[in-house]
Amino acid sequence: MGKESDNTRKYKVALVGCGRISSKHFNAIKQIPELKLIAVCDINKEKAEKAAKEQGCTAFTDYENMLDTAKPNVVSICTPNYLHPEQTIMAARKKIHVLTEKPIALSLEDARNMVWECKDNEVELFVVKQNRHNPPMRKIKEAMERGRFGKPYLCSVTVRWQRPQEYYEQDDWHGKLSKDGGMLINQASHHIDAMRWLMGPVESVIGVGATLGRKIETEDTALAIVKFKSGALGVIEATTLTYPHNLEGSITIQGEKGTAKVGGTALNKIDLWHFKDFNNDDDNIKNIGVMNPPDVYGSSHIDVFKNVVDCLVHNKKCDVDGMEGTKSLEMIHAIYKSHRTGKEVKFPLEGNETVLDNKF
Numbered sequence: 001m002g003k004e005s006d007n008t009r010k011y012k013v014a015l016v017g018c019g020r021i022s023s024k025h026f027n028a029i030k031q032i033p034e035l036k037l038i039a040v041c042d043i044n045k046e047k048a049e050k051a052a053k054e055q056g057c058t059a060f061t062d063y064e065n066m067l068d069t070a071k072p073n074v075v076s077i078c079t080p081n082y083l084h085p086e087q088t089i090m091a092a093r094k095k096i097h098v099l100t101e102k103p104i105a106l107s108l109e110d111a112r113n114m115v116w117e118c119k120d121n122e123v124e125l126f127v128v129k130q131n132r133h134n135p136p137m138r139k140i141k142e143a144m145e146r147g148r149f150g151k152p153y154l155c156s157v158t159v160r161w162q163r164p165q166e167y168y169e170q171d172d173w174h175g176k177l178s179k180d181g182g183m184l185i186n187q188a189s190h191h192i193d194a195m196r197w198l199m200g201p202v203e204s205v206i207g208v209g210a211t212l213g214r215k216i217e218t219e220d221t222a223l224a225i226v227k228f229k230s231g232a233l234g235v236i237e238a239t240t241l242t243y244p245h246n247l248e249g250s251i252t253i254q255g256e257k258g259t260a261k262v263g264g265t266a267l268n269k270i271d272l273w274h275f276k277d278f279n280n281d282d283d284n285i286k287n288i289g290v291m292n293p294p295d296v297y298g299s300s301h302i303d304v305f306k307n308v309v310d311c312l313v314h315n316k317k318c319d320v321d322g323m324e325g326t327k328s329l330e331m332i333h334a335i336y337k338s339h340r341t342g343k344e345v346k347f348p349l350e351g352n353e354t355v356l357d358n359k360f
Ligand SMILES: NC(=O)c1ccc[n+]([C@@H]2O[C@H](COP(=O)([O-])OP(=O)(O)OC[C@H]3O[C@@H](n4cnc5c(N)ncnc54)[C@H](O)[C@@H]3O)[C@@H](O)[C@H]2O)c1
Pocket: 016, 017, 018, 019, 020, 021, 022, 041, 042, 043, 044, 047, 061, 063, 077, 078, 079, 080, 081, 083, 101, 102, 103, 128, 130, 171, 186, 296, 297
């Protein structure tokens, strides 16, 4: 199915995976007049039926059956990370547009296949990176695009979050290399995406990871040094071991003529804002987005869905398409590759990097 020409027609949305993040999708879809949720699917029948009852739509326990029977225009994929590629490709081959939760995939090969399948079948592939829409993130992006930092020097990403052992034991996928992928792919992916989005193309990465405090197959802590093509440097410090709870998820940019930091628990608050030049909204800047969201998922899924409508109905640009989702994943794989090889890793990564090669 191509893009809609009739602006008054509702886009039919189906959702797969009625777990924690699905409520953000349900709330967003409800608020957008152009969208209508027609079906939900979960292999857990109770979860599917509960969500269908609450949302007033049809429940399915088989994904392919949902796509064939409900015939949605768009499917929203909220299943565990390792299922995103096969569920995206199945939808694309049925000419259904896809919005997948982050991460796009666990391996670069899968991510690239997803991009190609969607392109071949002329459907859009959207990847959820909702934090890009947070008002403070929009402001820092605008400052960067207007050149307010002058020459960019240094970008620092800090993820000091806490995921207790029980978090990893609540189901069969968290903390598993082949299903979850690791702390960088799961938790730090928003911040690493933000770094690349704000600072531009990456030249090389040196990284190291470790499993220090949890009984899991993946890293719970990682560090990286990033060289950007612009000449600027970057540093990433990320962990899910922070005592006693989530303390910080932030990005700081320092340049020749400016320093700014977006922090809060979910990149939702401006902590530092100093620029040589003055802008009219600078006086009020710290009040932008100060409201702390109820959880680290933030409040911006609605903007992700608005972009889906803008793109499909109004022919506007897709904010985070499959290629963008793949570029963030490439950065994470570069950190893993550097950890494995003990070497600096140059971009682009040509291989089919996968988390399965990682040992921590
Ligand atoms: N954007 C964000 O900030 C954010 C936050 C949390 C999670 N996520 C992402 O959302 C996705 C889901 O995370 P979650 O925390 O909601 O997980 P979850 O475990 O709470 O929910 C996943 C659901 O998928 C169902 N499921 C599993 N296999 C299925 C299949 N083959 N067909 C249909 N249903 C199936 C499970 O029964 C479960 O209900 C993950 O990719 C995660 O990385 C994104």
